[in-house]
Structure formats: structure tokens, C-alpha cells
Amino acid sequence: MLSIRSEFFNHFNQHPSLVVKSPGRINLIGEHTDYNHGFVLPAAIDKYIEVAIAKRTDGAIHMVALDLGETIILPIHNLAPHATQWVNYIIGVVDQVFNNLSSNETRLAAGFNICVHGNIPLGAGLSSSAAVECAVLFAINKLYNFSLSKMEMALMAQNAEHTFAGVQCGLMDMFASLHGQKNKAILLDCDSLAFTYYPIELKDYSIVLFDTQIKHALASSQYNTRRLECEQGLRIIQEKYTSVKTFRDISLEQVEACLVSKIYQRCKYVVEEIARVQLAVQDLAKGDMQAFGKKMFETHVGLSKLYEVSCPELDFLVEAVASNENVLGARMMGGGFGGCTINIIRKIAVEEITKELSAKYNQAMHKELSYYITSIEAGTHLVS
Numbered sequence: 586m587l588s589i590r591s592e593f594f595n596h597f598n599q600h601p602s603l604v605v606k607s608p609g610r611i612n613l614i615g616e617h618t619d620y621n622h623g624f625v626l627p628a629a630i631d632k633y634i635e636v637a638i639a640k641r642t643d644g645a646i647h648m649v650a651l652d653l654g655e656t657i658i659l660p661i662h663n664l665a666p667h668a669t670q671w672v673n674y675i676i677g678v679v680d681q682v683f684n685n686l687s688s689n690e691t692r693l694a695a696g697f698n699i700c701v702h703g704n705i706p707l708g709a710g711l712s713s714s715a716a717v718e719c720a721v722l723f724a725i726n727k728l729y730n731f732s733l734s735k736m737e738m739a740l741m742a743q744n745a746e747h748t749f750a751g752v753q754c755g756l757m758d759m760f761a762s763l764h765g766q767k768n769k770a771i772l773l774d775c776d777s778l779a780f781t782y783y784p785i786e787l788k789d790y791s792i793v794l795f796d797t798q799i800k801h802a803l804a805s806s807q808y809n810t811r812r813l814e815c816e817q818g819l820r821i822i823q824e825k826y827t828s829v830k831t832f833r834d835i836s837l838e839q840v841e842a843c844l845v846s847k848i849y850q851r852c853k854y855v856v857e858e859i860a861r862v863q864l865a866v867q868d869l870a871k872g873d874m875q876a877f878g879k880k881m882f883e884t885h886v887g888l889s890k891l892y893e894v895s896c897p898e899l900d901f902l903v904e905a906v907a908s909n910e911n912v913l914g915a916r917m918m919g920g921g922f923g924g925c926t927i928n929i930i931r932k933i934a935v936e937e938i939t940k941e942l943s944a945k946y947n948q949a950m951h952k953e954l955s956y957y958i959t960s961i962e963a964g965t966h967l968v969s
């Protein structure tokens with residue numbers, strides 16, 4: 586197994602000052618609701634990004650992506666989006682620190698060495714990019730004692746994604762990576778940013794992710810388009826109903842009364858999903874996982890038919906398990922157009938279902954199916 590400390594030493598002939606681990610995330614329910622002032626229910630998982638960091642004195646950032654075997658060196662001043670995307674996840678948060686903490690600029694401006702490594706599958710919708718951003722920001726925050734809170738870091742990482750990586754994402758991924766706790770999902774109110782932890786006791790069940798192994802090129806452009814479509818729908822409704830501030834204030838009747846075609850579909854999904862998450866956490870509190878799972882299926886239908894962010898591969902994987910009595914719930918997860926489905930499956934049936942599904946998927950889509958049996962773990966932390 587790769588030791589990030591020794592790799593760091595090999596590259597820089599210096600020991601790292603600290604090592605930070607930041608996890609990927611799942612989302613149980615509440616999809617495409619974070620940027621619409623709704624609710625999400627994510628959790629941090631047992632797949633992570635690790636960074637090792639130490640200060641320099643010459644105003645440069647030396648970045649090594651160990652798993653890719655790539656090194657990039659940049660002056661820390663005048664940072665701008667880079668052609669190599671993984672670099673943007675690092676310099677994007679550095680830029681955020683400069684924008685938000687000008688009094689600390691001189692300290693960070695001396696530069697740093699950093700090595701990055703991880704085991705979050707890339708492009709699988711498990712938020713490897715957010716995990717890099719959170720790991721780097723958490724490490725810089727510790728290294729320079731900037732006293733940023735987790736929420737401040739989450740918001741800065743989100744801005745970094747907007748400005749340097751070019752995706753107008755919501756807050757969920759960064760929030761979950763930083764705030765995760767073992768065996769707990771987190772209900773985040775994306776309007777007030779208040780959050781509540783919910784213990785996840787699955788007993789005879791496991792959370793299994795089926796990875797389509799594809800990432801359609803549409804993903805980020807369509808993501809940004811969905812955001813705009815929702816904003817457009819909101820504006821039209823606000824013209825008629827002036828007391829409406831966000832999607833939280835909108836009823837289905839208002840959607841019906843004001844909107845048509847695609848904008849209608851998008852907004853109907855969002856309003857329904859916001860309500861569904863609130864009911865789903867009640868199921869969770871009662872321990873009614875049957876009811877919870879049913880809502881996951883409903884979310885999938887909404888994402889596929891109304892919000893139109895699914896794809897044939899994701900639909901295939903959900904439909905193939907939908908009538909299986911050992912599967913409580915299944916749906917596409919994350920932004921869509923590829924990545925993983927999230928499934929709640931009876932433990933004793935996981936092996937058989939996985940085997941059957943892999944064969945079917947291979948036959949229908951001519952693709953290998955990967956799967957990850959996932960545990961819920963702590964958020965971003967120092968590795969001692």
C-alpha cells in the first residue's frame with residue numbers, strides 16, 4: 586500500500602508537516618435540491634483523498650498527483666484556471682483563501698509542497714473533486730492556523746468549484762465530506778444551512794453502489810443548464826406570487842398554474858423532491874426502511890422522467906432491481922448522466938444480486954459493472 590508520507594519525502598526530501606484525509610460522499614435522498622434551497626441527506630464514505638503538505642519559502646506551489654504520476658509547479662500569485670483539471674481543485678481553494686483572508690496572504694504566499702493520492706473512483710459521482718478541495722483547504726487551514734470553520738471551508742470549496750473547475754455545483758458534496766460522522770447521514774437545510782445528524786442503522790441491509798463506469802460528456806453542461814432552468818421557473822412563479830422567495834415556498838399548484846413544458850417538469854421535480862426528503866427523514870426516524878426505500882425509487886423516476894438527468898445505463902440498473910424483494914430502494918445518485926446508483930440491499934442477497942446484475946449489465950450495455958459495498962465514515966480529518 587502506498588504511504589503518502591514516504592512518497593512525499595521521496596519527492597521533496599522533506600517530511601510533510603501534516604497529512605489530511607477527506608472522504609467521498611453518498612447521498613441517500615434529495616438530489617438536485619441543494620442549489621434549489623431544498624434538503625439533502627448525504628453521508629461521508631469509506632473512500633477518500635489523502636493529502637500531505639509542507640510549507641515552501643519561494644512563492645511556488647509544487648503539486649504531485651501520485652496516482653497519476655504527474656507533477657505541476659506554479660507560482661502562487663495570479664492563479665488562474667489551469668488546463669489540467671486536478672490542479673484546479675488545489676489552486677481553486679488557494680485562490681479562495683487569498684480572496685477571503687487577505688490579512689493572511691503573506692503567510693500563504695510563501696508557497697507549499699503537496700502530494701495527493703486517493704481511492705475514490707474518478708467520475709463515479711462520489712465527489713472525488715470535492716474531497717480534494719476539502720482535503721487541501723483543511724490542510725492549509727491547519728498549517729497556517731486560519732481558524733476557518735467547516736462550513737466556511739465548505740462554502741469556499743464550493744466557490745472554488747464554480748470559479749476554477751467550471752461546475753456551478755451546490756454545497757452538498759463539500760459539506761458532506763467535511764461534516765461526515767461515522768454511521769450518520771446528515772440532513773442539510775440548504776436554505777438556512779442548519780443540519781441534523783441521523784443515525785443510520787441498516788442491520789440486515791447494506792448500502793451498495795453500482796457503478797455504470799461511464800461519465801457522459803453532457804454531465805457538467807447539462808448540470809449548469811438545469812440550474813438555469815430552475816432559476817427561470819422560480820422567476821416566472823415569483824412574477825405571479827410575489828411572496829415566493831425560494832423553491833421552499835412553492836406549491837405544486839403554483840407550478841401547475843405558472844409553468845409549461847421543460848421548465849414545468851424541472852420545477853415539479855424539485856418541489857416534489859423537497860417534500861419527499863422531509864417525509865423520508867421521518868421514515869428514517871421511525872426505522873421504516875421499506876418506506877424510505879420506496880421514496881428512493883420515486884426520486885429515480887423524477888430524476889429520469891422529469892428532471893432528465895439519468896441515462897440508459899442508470900435506468901437499466903435501477904429497473905433491474907426494482908421488483909427484487911431484497912432491494913429496499915435504488916436510484917441514480919449525484920449529478921447524473923453516469924456514475925453510480927445507490928441501493929439498499931439485504932446483506933445475504935448482495936452477492937447474488939451483484940453477480941446477476943453484472944451479467945445482465947454486461948450483456949445489455951457491453952460494459953463492466955463495478956460495485957462498492959459502502960460504510961459511512963467520519964468527515965475530513967488529520968491523520969496522525
Ligand code: GLA
Nearest residue numbers: 616617754755756757919920
Ligand atoms: C453534484 C453536485 C451537487 C448536487 C448533486 C445533485 O454532485 O456537485 O452539488 O447538486 O450533483 O444532487
